[in-house]
Amino acid sequence: MSNIKAVKFGGSSLCDAQAIERAAKIVLSDETRRYITVSAPGKRFPGDEKITDLLYSCFRATYDEFMFLLEKIKARFDATIRDLGLRMSLDDDFSELIYGRRNYFGRDYFVSRGEFFCAKIVADYLGFDFIDASRCVCFDERGAFLPTETAAKTSRELSCSENAVIPGFYGSMPGGTIKTFARGGSDITGAIVAAAVGADVYENWTDVSGFMSADPKTVHEPKKIDVITYDELRRLSFMGANVLHEDAVLPLRQACIPVIIKNTLSPDEKGTRVVYKRTEVGADVCGIAGRGGFAILQVGKDRIGSGTEERKRILEILGRRGVGVSGIYSGIDCVAFAVEREGFSERADYIRNEISQYAEPRYVTLIPKCALISVVGAAPCKVLTKIFTAVSETGAKILCIDAGAGEEGVTIGVAEEKIQDVIRALYKRLIGETE
Numbered sequence: 320m321s322n323i324k325a326v327k328f329g330g331s332s333l334c335d336a337q338a339i340e341r342a343a344k345i346v347l348s349d350e351t352r353r354y355i356t357v358s359a360p361g362k363r364f365p366g367d368e369k370i371t372d373l374l375y376s377c378f379r380a381t382y383d384e385f386m387f388l389l390e391k392i393k394a395r396f397d398a399t400i401r402d403l404g405l406r407m408s409l410d411d412d413f414s415e416l417i418y419g420r421r422n423y424f425g426r427d428y429f430v431s432r433g434e435f436f437c438a439k440i441v442a443d444y445l446g447f448d449f450i451d452a453s454r455c456v457c458f459d460e461r462g463a464f465l466p467t468e469t470a471a472k473t474s475r476e477l478s479c480s481e482n483a484v485i486p487g488f489y490g491s492m493p494g495g496t497i498k499t500f501a502r503g504g505s506d507i508t509g510a511i512v513a514a515a516v517g518a519d520v521y522e523n524w525t526d527v528s529g530f531m532s533a534d535p536k537t538v539h540e541p542k543k544i545d546v547i548t549y550d551e552l553r554r555l556s557f558m559g560a561n562v563l564h565e566d567a568v569l570p571l572r573q574a575c576i577p578v579i580i581k582n583t584l585s586p587d588e589k590g591t592r593v594v595y596k597r598t599e600v601g602a603d604v605c606g607i608a609g610r611g612g613f614a615i616l617q618v619g620k621d622r623i624g625s626g627t628e629e630r631k632r633i634l635e636i637l638g639r640r641g642v643g644v645s646g647i648y649s650g651i652d653c654v655a656f657a658v659e660r661e662g663f664s665e666r667a668d669y670i671r672n673e674i675s676q677y678a679e680p681r682y683v684t685l686i687p688k689c690a691l692i693s694v695v696g697a698a699p700c701k702v703l704t705k706i707f708t709a710v711s712e713t714g715a716k717i718l719c720i721d722a723g724a725g726e727e728g729v730t731i732g733v734a735e736e737k738i739q740d741v742i743r744a745l746y747k748r749l750i751g752e753t754e
C-alpha cells in the first residue's frame with residue numbers, strides 16, 4: 320500500500336477564501352492527501368459567474384470589455400489572496416495576459432488561467448509545491464490527448480514532490496502551446512494524477528454529497544447512490560449526470576483506483592464510492608439519467624441487419640459529416656442509428672440522400688427529436704418488465720432499446736418531450752418502490 324490519496328476539488332469548493340480554507344482543512348487533516356488537483360473558482364452564490372466562463376467571455380470581448388472583465392476576474396483573485404492573508408501577488412501574471420492577448424496567447428491558454436491562478440493560491444496557502452499541468456499533460460500537434468506520454472511525464476514530475484498542487488483542465492502540445500480538455504475537464508487531470516502517483520484512492524470533492532440516483536431537478540429528493548461501478552458511472556455521466564467527467568473514469572478504471580465523491584460542505588457524509596466491480600449485493604438499479612438532443616435515423620433494407628459492409632458505409636457517411644453516433648440498434652431488415660442532433664439536423668436531408676444513393680434502401684426515416692435514457696445497476700436485465708411498464712404508464716413509446724450489451728445497463732429512446740415523465744416513472748418503479 321502506497322498510502323497516498325489524490326484529491327480533486329471542484330470550482331464551487333474553491334470559489335472564495337472561505338471555501339479554500341475549508342478545502343485546506345480537509346487536506347491538512349490527513350497527511351496522506353498529498354496530490355491536489357484544482358478547478359478554477361466556481362460560483363459563490365446562485366447567479367454568480369464561474370471564473371472559466373468569465374475568461375471565455377473576456378477572450379471574445381472587444382478591448383474595452385476585455386479590460387473590464389479582466390479587472391473583474393483579477394479583483395476576485397486579489398480578494399481571495401487578501402482574505403487568505405497571503406503575501407503572493409498575481410499582478411505580473413495579469414499584466415502578461417493583457418500583453419499576450421493581443422500578441423500571442425491562444426484561447427485555450429487564456430481560459431486555462433483560472434485553474435493556473437487557483438492552483439498557485441492553493442499551493443501557497445497549503446505550503447505545497449505548485450506543479451504546472453503543462454509539464455505533465457500532453458496533447459499531440461492536432462490537439463489529441465496522449466494518455467501514455469501523459470502518464471509517464473506526470474509520474475516523473477510528481478515523483479520529485481512530496482506534496483503538490485496541480486491545476487486541472489489543461490496540458491500542452493509540442494512546442495508548449497496550451498490545450499484544454501472539454502469543459503469539466505479538471506476531473507480528468509485529477510484522475511491522471513491519481514493514476515500517475517499510484518494513489519490508493521481518488522477523492523473528488525464537490526458541492527453535493529455524492530452521486531444521486533436521478534437528477535434532483537426531475538425527481539424530488541432522489542436517493543443517493545452509495546456504490547457504483549466505473550462503467551455505470553461513465554454511462555450516467557455520458558447521459559448528463561454532472562458530477563464526474565465521463566473521461567475521468569478511464570485512467571482510474573485502468574489502474575483500478577477506487578473513487579470517492581464527497582461534499583466539501585459536509586465532509587463527514589459518506590459520499591459515493593466508485594468501484595471496479597460490485598461485490599456487495601445491492602438494489603437491482605442504482606441510477607437513472609437521460610438527455611435529449613438526439614435523432615434516430617432508421618434505414619430499412621432486406622437483410623441490412625447482417626450486412627456489415629452497408630453499416631460500415633453508413634457510419635462512414637455520418638462520420639464524414641461530423642455526426643456523433645451514440646447507439647446502433649439492429650433488426651433483420653432495419654438498422655437504426657441514434658445520432659447527436661447537433662451537427663446533424665441542418666444536414667439531415669443531405670445525409671439521407673447520400674445514404675439512399677449509396678445503399679438503395681427501402682426507406683430512410685427520421686425521428687427528429689429523441690431523448691436517450693439509461694438505467695444502470697447490478698442487474699438491469701431483471702428489471703426489463705418494470706421498465707416497459709413504467710414507460711407505458713406515461714403513454715410514451717420506446718423508440719429503440721439497448722438491453723445491456725456491455726455491463727452498464729439498459730438504454731431506451733423516447734420522444735424528447737416525454738423525457739421528464741419517463742424518468743419520473745422509471746424512478747418510481749425501479750428505485751422509489753424499493754426504498
Ligand code: ASP
Nearest residue numbers: 358359371502503504505
Ligand atoms: N474550469 C473548467 C470548467 O469550468 C474545468 C473544470 O472546472 O473542470 O469547465
